[in-house]
Amino acid sequence: QKEVEQNSGPLxxxxxxxxxxxxxxxxxxxxxxxxxxQYSGKSPELIMFIYSNGDKEDGRFTAQLNKASQYVSLLIRxxxxxxxxxxxxxxNGQGGKLIFGQGTELSxxx
Amino acid sequence: EPEVTQTPSHQVTQMGQExxxxxxPISNHxxxxxxxQILGQKVEFxxxxxxxxxxxxxxxxxxxxxxxxxxxxxxxxxxxxxxxxDSAMYFCASSEGGRHQPQxxxxxxxxxxx
Numbered sequence: 001q002k003e004v005e006q007n008s009g010p011l012x013x014x015x016x017x018x019x020x021x022x023x024x025x026x027x028x029x030x031x032x033x034x035x036x037x038q039y040s041g042k043s044p045e046l047i048m049f050i051y052s053n054g055d056k057e058d059g060r061f062t063a064q065l066n067k068a069s070q071y072v073s074l075l076i077r078x079x080x081x082x083x084x085x086x087x088x089x090x091x092n093g094q095g096g097k098l099i100f101g102q103g104t105e106l107s108x109x110x
Numbered sequence: 111e112p113e114v115t116q117t118p119s120h121q122v123t124q125m126g127q128e129x130x131x132x133x134x135p136i137s138n139h140x141x142x143x144x145x146x147q148i149l150g151q152k153v154e155f156x157x158x159x160x161x162x163x164x165x166x167x168x169x170x171x172x173x174x175x176x177x178x179x180x181x182x183x184x185x186x187x188x189x190x191x192x193x194x195x196d197s198a199m200y201f202c203a204s205s206e207g208g209r210h211q212p213q214x215x216x217x218x219x220x221x222x223x224x
Contacts, residue, residue, distance in 0.1 A: 032210040043201055043215045044153060051210065088153065095166020096141055096209035097155040 002027040004091050006101035014109050019076040021104050023089030026070070032092040033065055033072045037085045038103065044088055048074060079108045112136045114216035116202050122222045123192055131187045131219045133202030142185045143203040143213060144177065146170070153201070159185065160208075189221075197223045 003026045013019045021035075032051055036044035048063040050056045050072065056063045062075040072091075076083055086103040093099045115134040123129050135142050144156040158165040159177055176188045185204075189196055199220050203213040 034212060036215075043199075043218045046212050046214060049212045090153075092209050093155070095158045096160075096205070096211075096213075097143065097158055097166055097168070098145075098153075098203075098213060099155070100153040102152050 002030075002091075002093055002099055004089055004099050004101035006087075006089050006104045008102055009105040010107050011104055012107045012109060013079050015079060015081060017079050017108075019079045019083065019106055019108070021074040021076075021087050021089075021106065023072045023074075023101055024070055025072070025089075025091045025099075027091065027093070027099075028067075028070065030070075030091045030093070033063070034090040034092075034098065035061075035063060035072075035074045036088040036090060036100075038088055039085045047087075076106075079106075081108050081110050084108045112138075114202055114204055114214055116200075116216035116219050118219060119217065120220045120222070122224065125194055125223050126191050129189050129192055129221065131189075131200050131202075131221070133185045133187070133216055134183050135185055135202065135204030136206075136214060137183070139204035139206050139214075141165075141205045141208060141211070141213075142177075142179070143205075144187045145201045145203060145215075146198040147201065147218075148198045156187070156200075192221075192223045194223050197221060 035048045050063040089101040090098040142159040157167045205211040
C-alpha cells in the first residue's frame with residue numbers, strides 16, 4: 001500500500017515566523033510531489049509542485065525534496081494569519097492519480 | 111484564471127437513488143479525475159480519465175460508479191444506487207498533461223445521503 005504520511009498537527013506559529021511542514025512517502029518510484037492548501041470546507045488549492053531533488057522557491061513558499069530519504073517539505077516564510085489552513089502533501093501514483101497525506105493543520109497566531 | 115467548475119455545490123439524495131455530479135474541466139486540459147473526501151478524512155482518488163476512457167480506478171470505484179464525457183466540455187460522475195457511506199465531498203480535477211502534471215481542483219459537490 002503506497003502511503004503518504006504527515007503530522008496532523010496542529011502546528012502553531014506566530015505571525016512573521018517560518019512554518020515548516022513535512023511529509024514522507026513510501027513509494028521510491030514516485031516522481032512528482034505536490035503541496036495543496038485546503039481551507040475548512042473548501043477544495044484543495046495547488047501551492048507548489050516539485051520534481052527534482054533540492055529546493056524550489058515561489059514567493060514566500062519553498063518546497064524541498066530529498067528522494068533518497070523519501071522526504072518532501074514545505075516552508076512558509078513570513079507566515080500570515082491567512083496562511084492558517086490544512087496543508088496536504090500529495091504524490092503521483094499509477095495512472096496519474098494523486099495519493100494524499102492526512103494533512104497538517106497550520107495555525108498562524110497574530 | 112481558468113478554473114474547474116462543479117455543479118451542484120450541494121446535493122441531498124435519498125439512499126438508493128441515482129445521482130449525477132457534473133464537472134467542466136479547464137478547457138485545454140486532457141486528463142480528468144474524481145476524488146472524494148469523507149468529513150475529517152484524507153482526499154481519496156476514485157478514477158482518472160483520458161482520451162474517453164478510464165486510465166485508472168480505485169477499489170472504491172465499484173460497479174455503482176461510472177464516469178462519462180458526454181460532450182466536449184462536461185465530465186460526469188454517476189452513482190447508481192447511493193448508500194449512506196457515499197456521503198462526502200466529491201472533487202473533480204483536471205490537468206493539462208499526464209501523470210506528472212499539477213492537477214487543479216474544482217470547488218466540490220457536497221453529497222448528503224439520507
